[in-house]
Amino acid sequence: MTRIGFIGLGNMGGRIARRLVDAGHPVLGYDPAAGAAERAGATPAASVAEVARESDQILLSLPDSRAVEAVVLGPDGVLAHAGPGQIVVDLSTAAPDSTRRIAAALAARDAAYLDAGVSGGAAAAERGTLTLMVGGEEHALERVRPTLAPFAAKVFPMGPSGAGHSAKLLNNFLNAVSLAATSEVMVAARKAGLDLRTLLDVLNSSSGANWATANRFPHIVEGDYLEGGLTSALMTKDVVLYVDHLRGLGVPALNAAGPLASFGLAANLGYANQISNRVVDAIGD
Template identity: 65%
Template structure:
């Protein structure tokens, strides 16, 4: 059965994920506080977040944090009030697990299944449709929307119950931050020692010091293209 897809939050990540869905030939009903983001992603504009909820079977959220998610869910023209039984809502935001579980319970009371889907891979992977998702919530609900998620994700893991996906996302972010910080310190030391940084990175990437930062970030950062390296 075909699904009507809605997307709320079409910024740096959400816009790219929406673009993947649209390029696959699927229409997306979209809403963003910046209306220009809707057109840029190729979505059909909705007047409000509630209008997206009213017009879609599967609704995806890509918002900055739990505070914004809660405002979209519970605020004026919020999506909870517009929810109807049988819908699936997927929160792709970086959200607090406790907030996620509370929201999931409120949607469940209305017959709506809520999945928390932490994402990893950044804008480059989102553009290519190669994100990794770590999903918490009902396994059957995830199975019912894996085709939608497959438009922009190449790896989808069911982690466990509600909140487990966002918990795993936070843990991944912590580990990534540690590796990034440590790599930055090492690269500064290498520069002070007069070493060729490109060669040092080649060594690390063939050795036990290899990590996401050495492969994907610092090859760009050392050439001065910092924004593309983060």
């Protein structure tokens, strides 16, 4: 039976590990927070090294590339214990450049690294209906599919190593662009005296339609900010990752100004740790 290890049992990781446990997989879990493994129903490990030594497949759910590099490349980390056939699946939102470096280091020890961008949030994790965008070797992906099945409803192979984390950044960037620009438009509409509900009807049946006009603003104009989603601080962080990603690719970042300014302004006005939908108040204050 495949021995599954899990490092990073926070908001997302804890819920995903629980899905695995509930599906009958034994999970060896590690998180620096005391009790996190137990809460997820996993067998607690004493260290990253123990998880690395005792698992065939290791899932990571960490806050950023710095944390992933510490866990994988750091002293007594995953790489130090990696061996042939082992597969690491990184569910973090991370910098594709870093992802590719890590994958190359593991490949040198005949281990595989899959970068899996996650879409769907905590509720979808709980229901097991996440969407994964996966970069890396397809044969490794085929081998981990049974492990992904309990928590991911859709699994898209995106391309080579880094492509999964790249796809995640690209999606989040378009989300940020739509939310920022639509917020500005709604503030302008209110000042121009337009009927906001009618405007949303018009936009949603025309070329101005986007995720924010369709799924956010019909609630926001009723006063419901949909608390619980991505904060402005995290939105800005993802946009900076996107800008650095484009720099690495040699593609000019012509379109990042809007979200950088908008969510930066929201953070500056005290909305940093509130849902990014508050950006409309930041622009309209």
